[in-house]
Amino acid sequence: MVDGVPLVFPEVNPEAMSGIKVGMKKGVLIANPICSTIICLLAATPLHRHAKVTRMVVSTYQAASGAGAAAMHELELQTREVLEGKPPTCNIFKQQYAFNLFSHNAPVLENGYNEENDNNVKVSATCIRVPVMRAHAESVNLRPEKPLDEATAREILKNAPGVVVIDDRSANHFPTPLEVSNEDDDAVGRFRKDLSQEGNHGLDIFVCGDRVRKGAALNAVQIAELLL
Incomplete structure (x- = not known):
């Protein structure tokens, strides 16, 4: 969290954006939690x-999606490799992800x-x-x-x-x-x-x-x- 940058999701704290509107003369940062x-x-x-x-x-x-598309791809790849009896490729994470x-x-x-x-x-x-x-x-x-x-x-x-x-x-x-x-x-x-x-x-x-x-x-x- 950064002072002055509201952390917002509308169902919980929409009031954090009070006073912020499109067209303001200065830029504003709003953060996704x-x-x-x-x-x-x-x-x-x-x-x-x-x-x-x-x-x-x-x-x-x-x-896996929390670590990005590459992590999702590696999970798919590792799953195939493990099922085929091959050592899993570990590029994104330092250990086997599939079945773990x-x-x-x-x-x-x-x-x-x-x-x-x-x-x-x-x-x-x-x-x-x-x-x-x-x-x-x-x-x-x-x-x-x-x-x-x-x-x-x-x-x-x-x-x-x-x-x-x-x-x-x-x-x-x-x-x-x-x-x-x-x-x-x-x-x-x-x-x-x-x-x-x-x-x-x-x-x-x-x-x-x-x-x-x-x-x-x-x-x-x-x-x-x-x-x-």
Whole structure:
């Protein structure tokens, strides 16, 4: 983050762009949040507005698209090579990506966190690169100040912009990266009470979103629309 440069996504903080319009005499920079933050907060923000979330524990499962087209190509190439019994080509990442998981490839800081998940708010994050093409997935644990039960959270997110709820326990149908690939909306589901917390002061959800669409390009278009 840079002072004076608003970090914006319209469903969460459109007020950050107040006073900025096309035609201003001086140039203005507006930043897109990182994709994993957008995908998480599209689901978490409506719940925060209702119950004031004080702490989040997030594990992200990030697709190849977050590292660019070359990483997506390498994942395809490695998959073929491994299935053919050949050693995998590792140009983008320093280790085999196909059929594997590893810590996000951002630099690791002295405190053990990646630059990807370092922050100064009450958020504890673990970021993992997974062999998926386009869409990120995130496991999110929320601690709200006010009680928040599963049914209320589900109803809030059914009415939230940019979010669809997929939460069918009987069919074991919950959000998947494949299902949201090439889609504009986040999918959220797997609503569960955090049994380690007293009362209704803990909630677990699972969120998936297309890193290329809402995680980047669509959000930029929506910012531009706010300027007009």
